[in-house]
Amino acid sequence: MVVEGGRWKIAANYDIIIDGCLPPELTLEILLRLPVKSLLNFKLVCKSWNSLICSPDFIKSHTRNSNNPSLTLLYDRDFMELYSLNPTVSQVDLTPQYYPYSEFIGSCDGLICIYSPRKECIYILNPLTNETKKISTPYHEPDRMIRVSWFGFDPSINDYMIWLVVGIRKRNLRIHVYSTKDDNWRELDTSVFIFIDDCMFWGMNVVVMNETLHCWLGNDYNNFMVKYNLVKDIIEIERINLNYNQDIKYSNEPSIGILQDSSLCLCKVNGINGVMDVWKLDQYSNSDFWNKLFRLDLGLPKFVTLLGFTSNGRILVKSSSYELVLVDPNQNPPLQVRLGTIDYHNDRCRSFDLLDYSESLVSPFSLP
Incomplete structure (x- = not known):
């Protein structure tokens, strides 16, 4: 200038x-x-x-009113590296001291929410403005594990919220909601789960549709959709019939996403043989209308890992050789794009988180 x-x-x-x-x-x-x-x-x-x-x-x-496209980011928990799936951006720079072995909860309006198991706290940060807000976890038991999480904004109630499902089995299940407007945690009533036996929270992600969070609960033989209405503050559970051969064992946790036609979509992957199955909910108001969209042989080496859905309804998977493949279920037949290989430092098993990020001026200290 x-x-x-x-x-x-x-x-x-x-x-x-x-x-x-x-x-x-x-x-x-x-x-x-x-x-x-x-x-x-x-x-x-x-x-x-x-x-x-x-x-x-x-x-x-x-x-x-921002027209800037969001970046789909892949975070390597073990080596604290953040990769972009955008071909013009190879890596995204974040201040490293907050992130060692941290887990991403979500991203919204340029803010990233992460959980640090070592420090037993949650951070909401804007990496561009270098502002970070620290939030204490709603629990203090050392054996707690965050199973499902979400961070986002609901315009109808003008509130940024964090949603945590803590624990695995029914007897120690807790669900907590944090409101930036109230600046406190609330524990939700989980009695609706009392009739669900031998099921775990499956699925690494949560999606929002009709002011309601959706995530998966189940096992090899049973599938349920857990819904949490952000406005009414109500949890509902629906049994889902996917009509698939129960002899098939999916070695990956399923992932749920939203297609370009605003339909809910579920993906399961058999990591041993590299086969992907995708279902679509044709009628949102009727959980019986889940139909098989396609089965796809990914043609990748054994031990394929399902990483999740992007915000535009595409599915990301990783091979055992760290090759990334993006599958577009919106196309017929589904389109596969090979994105290349992540640099790997050794043969150790690595954990990844997938999130969509867009830059903003929003401060974590000025949320409603």
Whole structure:
């Protein structure tokens, strides 16, 4: 940025007069169209710009109207590396001291929520602004394990929330909800699970549809959909009939996603033979309408791992040689794209988390 004749010459060939000659509404319109990294630099232009860019109304408008595509990120828990599936971005830089052996809970509006088992705490952070908010876990027992988790925003109640399913079996199952608006944890009534025997929370992810969280509960022979309505604060369980051969043993936890036609979709993978099965819920109001979408032989070496769904309804898998393959179930026949191989340091087993991330100015300390 340079000064020429009383003007500030700004990147992207914008020639902005900041001595009061430019109408404020035009300045606002231009700033709202700029990427986050540029806005962080433009906060230094003058006090009025800094005040505008830091204002809650500006941040909200910029976040809701942003056209920047989200990045699908793959986090290596063991080596603390964050890979991007975008071909133009190889790695994403995050401050490492918060993340050793941490687990991602979710990402929303440029904020990333992670759980640190070693420190027994949760962090909400914005990696671009270097702001981090620490939240204590709602439990203190050392043998607790977070089985399913979600972090997101519900516009109908104007609240960012964390949803945790803690424990494995029915006798020690706990479900906790954190509200940024109330800044506290609540424990939900889990008596609805009393009639579910020998089932575990399966599935590494949670999806949101109709203001309701959806995740999977089951075993090799039974399948259930767990629904939590964010507005009504109610948990429901529906038995699901997938109509598949129960002799088939899926070695991966299933994953649930949303297709481009806004239908719920379930994926199971047999990691031994590299076969993927995908079902689609044709009628949301009727859980009996799960139909087989396709069966696909991935053609990968043995021990295929299902990593999950991306936000645009694609499925990511990893081979034993760390080759990544993206499957698009929205296409007929399903399209496979080989993304390349992750660098691996040795033969040790590694754990990965999949999340979608988009840059924003949202501060974890200014949430509603």
